[in-house]
Amino acid sequence: MSKKKKIGLVLAATPAYSETFFNSKIKGLQEAGHKVVLFVNSKNTSHLDIEIVKAPELANNKVKNIVLSLFILLKLLLLNFASVKKNYQLDKEDGLSFKKRVQSLIINSHILKYKLDWLHFGFGTLALNRENVAQAIGAKMAVSFRGFDHYVYPVKNLNCYTILFKKEVKYHVLSDGMKKDLILEGIDEKQVVKITPAIDLSLFKIAEERKKERNRIVTIARLHWIKGLEYTLQALALVKQKGINFEYCIIGEGVDQERLKFAVYQLNLQENVFFLGKLNPMEVKEELSKSSIYLQYSLQEGFCNAVLEAQAMELLCIVSDAEGLSENILDEETGFVVKKRKPEAFARVIVQTINFSDVEKKVITAAAKNRVNEVFSVEKQIQSFLSFYK
Known part of the structure; x- marks a missing residue:
């Protein structure tokens, strides 16, 4: 011993x-x-x-x-x-x-x-x-x-x-x-x-009867330039221009809140984007359980627990190629990895995932959940x- x-x-x-x-x-x-x-x-x-x-x-x-x-x-x-x-x-x-x-x-x-x-x-x-x-x-x-x-x-x-x-x-x-x-x-x-x-895998389980809202998108992040939220908003503006309706919820606080809210106004996303502020763990879980897509388009990221939690909760995850995120998500296997600072490319992948059939979504979210269970306990x-x- x-x-x-x-x-x-x-x-x-x-x-x-x-x-x-x-x-x-x-x-x-x-x-x-x-x-x-x-x-x-x-x-x-x-x-x-x-x-x-x-x-x-x-x-x-x-x-x-x-x-x-x-x-x-x-x-x-x-x-x-x-x-x-x-x-x-x-x-x-x-x-x-x-x-x-x-x-x-x-x-x-x-x-x-x-x-x-x-x-x-x-x-x-x-x-x-x-x-x-x-x-x-x-x-x-x-x-x-x-x-x-x-x-x-x-x-x-x-x-x-x-x-x-x-x-x-x-x-x-x-x-x-x-x-x-x-x-x-x-x-x-x-x-x-x-x-x-x-x-803790026991905390991030989705109830079988819970129905996810198809075009409900979420991000958990500090409101800081390093999280790439302005690029995310630019990408979502392009998604909206294609006539796709969605709801995007940002969970978190930070110094850039005013700047990001102004970007929402300038990009005509007031009816689509909601700042939920800081939430406790159970409230975060509730938001994840209602959503179908998770975005983390950071400029720098060590790894990101929130992306693991989203995968465990069966959300389709789309992330940037910032450092640890490209190890967190296996591109086109457990989610999607997009080059950072490329809002047009990011928008294309968001549209692609929104248009997936239920079967296509299930294949990826199941692979992601299984990998989290096996590797990240x-x-x-x-x-x-x-x-x-x-």
């Missing part, structure tokens, strides 16, 4: 109930006998039975900030001198200034006092300025890349992962594309493990993470 481990998971905030990826992972590790400690910057009410450790919160007042920082450092030096010294020395070897070395000790003080077998950063960006913390406390280091942190953040912050990629790290990624990218960065293939998202994901930490 393998040794039970103490695993530290670093996240920005306590996982919400809807964040099934982290929730299922934590519960699976706990059920296998491992101890999980959650390190967060923002501590919210949690439904998890887990130790949650919040990062130090500094004051806005400069004088208070200095006093509080000195108190944190003094306490850390008295109680955890070995890990403090090690982290400081490693940061110095990496060329960090004295100021940044001290800042590193302060912002990581809540982690440096722990003894762990593994320290796992839930997103690549969370490992920045913490590249040496795992080694300082004698733990193995793991980092997950999920999408934005891998594809977008480095574009805006060039060379941000230079120090990280020099460290001894085991990486978790969502897709083969991400794995290839890390190997190109010089990381040993053996240190990169693909574990795709998963869903929570149980399989948990077993993959148990192997990851061996």
Whole structure:
């Protein structure tokens, strides 16, 4: 029997109930006998039975900030001198200034006092300025890349992962594309493990008596440019021009809501497009159960749980070729993959799926549902993470 481990998971905030990826992972590790400690910057009410450790919160007042920082450092030096010294020395070897070395000790003080077998950063960006913390406390280091942190953040912050990629790290990624990218960065293939998202299949079952509305279309997404919603609306305007009536519901909130609503107005889609806002998981399931087509025309996407959920709920899925989506959907087998930023091509596929016979739809939705059941179950994901930490 393998040794039970103490695993530290670093996240920005306590996982919400809807964040099934982290929730299922934590519960699976706990059920296998491992101890999980959650390190967060923002501590919210949690439904998890887990130790949650919040990062130090500094004051806005400069004088208070200095006093509080000195108190944190003094306490850390008295109680955890070995890990403090090690982290400081490693940061110095990496060329960090004295100021940044001290800042590193302060912002990581809540982690440096722990003894762990593994320290796992839930997103690549969370490992920045913490590249040496795992080694300082004698733990193995793991980092997950999920999408934005891998594809977008480095574009805006060039060379941000230079120090990280020099460290001894085991990486978790969502897709083969991400794995290839890390190997190109010089990381040993053996240190990169693909574990795709998963869903609780018991939650996403459609009642046999439920009749789907033929031309009801849905998307679950943040209202953000990266989700390609403006291209989706342009494609749907072309569908409407062909005399096809439909209802398109967008589930989610975000900074681009006003811009997207204006696009709806300009594209003459006011009678077709509905913004439903943020919904709870049961409300999302209800919307999926009424719909027949799911669209995810993102410009960038790590993998997308919502597409898995839509397939499980027997919707015809049409997605862009953005990163993990082309692994989530097998083109023309379990759905359709269309090149991003091509609204005309996207519209053609939407029209094609609307005009499918019931038999043609059933062939694809059944293949999609079967693949989700076989490949993307929570149980399989948990077993993959148990192997990851061996």
